[in-house]
Amino acid sequence: xxxxxxxxxxxxLSLDATLASQTHKRKQQQQQQPMxxxxxxxxxxxxNDSERVAEMDFFSAEKKARGAAPAADKVQPASLSIKKEDxxxxxxxxxxxxxxxxxxxxxxDGLSRNDDDDKENKNELxxxxxxxxxxxxxxxxxxxxxxxxxxxxxxxxxxxxALMQHPNQRTGNEAADVDVDDEKMDxxxxxxxxxxxxxxxxxxxxxxxxNTLSDRSSSPPNNVESSSTADYxxxxxxxxxxxxxxxxNSVVGGDGRGFAREDSPDQGSQGxxxxxxxxxxxxxxxxxxxxxxxxxxxxxxSVRARSEAPMxxxxxxxxxxxxKMAKGNPCPRAYYRCTMATGCxxxxxxxRCADDRTILITTYEGNHNHPLPPAAMAMAxxxxxxxxxxxxxxxxxxxxxxxxxxLTRTMLPCSSSMAxxxxxxxxxxxxxDLTHSPSPLQFQRPPQHTQFQxxxxxxxxxxxxxxxxxxxLPQVFGQTLSVSQSKFSGLHASAAxxxxxxxxxxxxxxxxxxxxxxADTVSAATAAITADPNFTAALAAAITSIIxxxxxxxxxxxxxxxxxxxxxxxxxx
DNA sequence: CGCTTTTGACCAGCGC
DNA sequence: GCGCTGGTCAAAAGCG
Numbered sequence: 001x002x003x004x005x006x007x008x009x010x011x012x013l014s015l016d017a018t019l020a021s022q023t024h025k026r027k028q029q030q031q032q033q034p035m036x037x038x039x040x041x042x043x044x045x046x047x048n049d050s051e052r053v054a055e056m057d058f059f060s061a062e063k064k065a066r067g068a069a070p071a072a073d074k075v076q077p078a079s080l081s082i083k084k085e086d087x088x089x090x091x092x093x094x095x096x097x098x099x100x101x102x103x104x105x106x107x108x109d110g111l112s113r114n115d116d117d118d119k120e121n122k123n124e125l126x127x128x129x130x131x132x133x134x135x136x137x138x139x140x141x142x143x144x145x146x147x148x149x150x151x152x153x154x155x156x157x158x159x160x161x162a163l164m165q166h167p168n169q170r171t172g173n174e175a176a177d178v179d180v181d182d183e184k185m186d187x188x189x190x191x192x193x194x195x196x197x198x199x200x201x202x203x204x205x206x207x208x209x210x211n212t213l214s215d216r217s218s219s220p221p222n223n224v225e226s227s228s229t230a231d232y233x234x235x236x237x238x239x240x241x242x243x244x245x246x247x248x249n250s251v252v253g254g255d256g257r258g259f260a261r262e263d264s265p266d267q268g269s270q271g272x273x274x275x276x277x278x279x280x281x282x283x284x285x286x287x288x289x290x291x292x293x294x295x296x297x298x299x300x301x302s303v304r305a306r307s308e309a310p311m312x313x314x315x316x317x318x319x320x321x322x323x324k325m326a327k328g329n330p331c332p333r334a335y336y337r338c339t340m341a342t343g344c345x346x347x348x349x350x351x352r353c354a355d356d357r358t359i360l361i362t363t364y365e366g367n368h369n370h371p372l373p374p375a376a377m378a379m380a381x382x383x384x385x386x387x388x389x390x391x392x393x394x395x396x397x398x399x400x401x402x403x404x405x406x407l408t409r410t411m412l413p414c415s416s417s418m419a420x421x422x423x424x425x426x427x428x429x430x431x432x433d434l435t436h437s438p439s440p441l442q443f444q445r446p447p448q449h450t451q452f453q454x455x456x457x458x459x460x461x462x463x464x465x466x467x468x469x470x471x472x473l474p475q476v477f478g479q480t481l482s483v484s485q486s487k488f489s490g491l492h493a494s495a496a497x498x499x500x501x502x503x504x505x506x507x508x509x510x511x512x513x514x515x516x517x518x519a520d521t522v523s524a525a526t527a528a529i530t531a532d533p534n535f536t537a538a539l540a541a542a543i544t545s546i547i548x549x550x551x552x553x554x555x556x557x558x559x560x561x562x563x564x565x566x567x568x569x570x571x572x573x
Numbered sequence: 574c575g576c577t578t579t580t581g582a583c584c585a586g587c588g589c
Numbered sequence: 590g591c592g593c594t595g596g597t598c599a600a601a602a603g604c605g
Contacts, residue, residue: 320578322597335596339577349596 299387302363305434311350312362315375316340329354341370359435386430
């Protein structure tokens with residue numbers, strides 16, 4: 001994060017500059033350092049309250065843990081407010097100032113008294129150097145804290161996304177979100193008013209906002225349609241939605257990768273452009289943006305499951321627009337696009353596994369730009385959340401395995417070491433593997449009882465069902481999540497991310513979730529889903545339940561720096 | 574008649 | 590530069 005690193009670096013540079021001159025050092029310590037720190041921390045605090053509060057918490061926690069300066073201890077009981085945080089920092093620095101001032105006093109005395117007392121000056125110099133050393137250490141600690149705060153902040157982002165995806169699904173777990181602060185609370189309030197819309201605008205990839213037009217799709221008819229699409233979106237998206245989007249972007253940090261949906265018709269047709277380099281709305285860092293562009297072309301969510309049906313029922317209406325024979329697979333790959341709204345950029349590919357043709361592989365890409373029925377909402381939430389988590393660790397980096405572990409621990413905590421990394425996928429892909437059902441016979445339900453069935457022309461099984469609340473489904477994990485992120489060097493989660501995620505998990509976990517019952521639930525639900533042709537909807541609900549509420553399984557974490565989504569509309573036939 | 578599906582062609586990216 | 594591959598377009602056909 002540029003903002004954060006810049007802030008931490010500012011303090012360090014200030015200290016280094018101070019080291020350059022012994023003569024002015026003390027005065028600078030008195031005058032400049034507190035100012036620098038104050039400025040730095042103020043900037044680092046960012047423009048949103050949540051970030052500031054998070055920092056506040058971490059500063060306090062860290063200082064308490066290590067028994068830092070008394071001034072810091074003074075601020076421990078401070079409430080979560082920016083002013084007090086600033087006061088904390090300033091107080092700490094005043095402590096240093098006081099010390100140095102004391103030293104200076106001594107030096108001044110020495111200078112006025114003697115030029116012959118070199119020993120005293122040397123001692124003082126050593127003391128000052130020690131002081132500087134301590135300050136440097138402090139600076140390092142602050143940096144570390146900053147990283148931690150950043151990670152936690154990302155976790156909050158993700159939770160925020162989940163909350164907006166399913167505002168009605170959150171339960172008492174909100175009580176554990178005290179540290180989420182007013183920013184989040186505001187969003188919750190907005191959620192209350194957003195009954196339907198919120199999540200559809202969450203992008204699967206950061207490029208959603210401003211996908212470039214494909215040369216192909218830039219024809220006048222497409223432009224006209226694009227305008228109508230924009231109008232449609234404006235109609236659909238209430239002001240509340242926009243406000244939430246705005247707030248979300250603020251929380252995200254204003255990098256524009258949050259709600260990537262573009263509202264302006266000038267974006268032209270928003271084709272689903274797999275081969276086009278997506279644009280990002282307004283990434284502050286060009287380098288970062290380029291890196292994102294280079295790596296995050298598409299975030300995809302692939303669902304593998306055994307199904308006899310030609311296509312899984314996920315609550316959306318799809319229209320087939322192409323079919324190709326993919327290399328290495330005798331089964332053709334079908335291409336579908338969402339037809340629930342004009343210009344909806346969501347596509348999916350359906351293909352049977354070459355090895356086991358009973359396995360149906362459905363790959364989703366993009367995000368719906370229209371309200372969705374509960375059934376479709378569940379699946380959309382799943383894809384969006386999964387993809388968001390996939391991309392969530394892209395800011396910091398270590399390695400892909402870490403990210404895999406991160407995802408596993410955050411999304412599928414009850415799945416044991418089933419996360420894998422594939423370096424072969426052309427796009428960052430989250431794969432939800434439902435083919436390893438522990439016991440499909442444990443919990444079978446007739447398809448007609450499947451929830452989230454909705455109008456679905458392609459699959460008769462999807463018709464006639466009565467949508468129910470997604471949250472009513474049990475949480476379904478125990479399956480495999482694999483992450484493919486070749487050409488995705490930036491997509492990693494750091495150890496700090498993971499630590500923060502774990503901490504966040506613990507924080508959110510109300511009371512130790514009964515693992516046995518959870519396992520039973522998981523087994524049963526998994527079996528049901530796997531046996532059910534409409535399993536994806538249930539899966540979606542489960543994922544959403546976990547992510548959105550951090551429910552009894554107590555796991556919702558993850559740094560969510562962005563939402564991915566290739567939201568480019570394209571012309572709909 | 575309107576919508577969906579089929580299917581061959583076209584285009585762009587990538588590797589050699 | 591060429592060929593391969595994935596993805597999309599769009600005309601034609603099918604269906605209710």
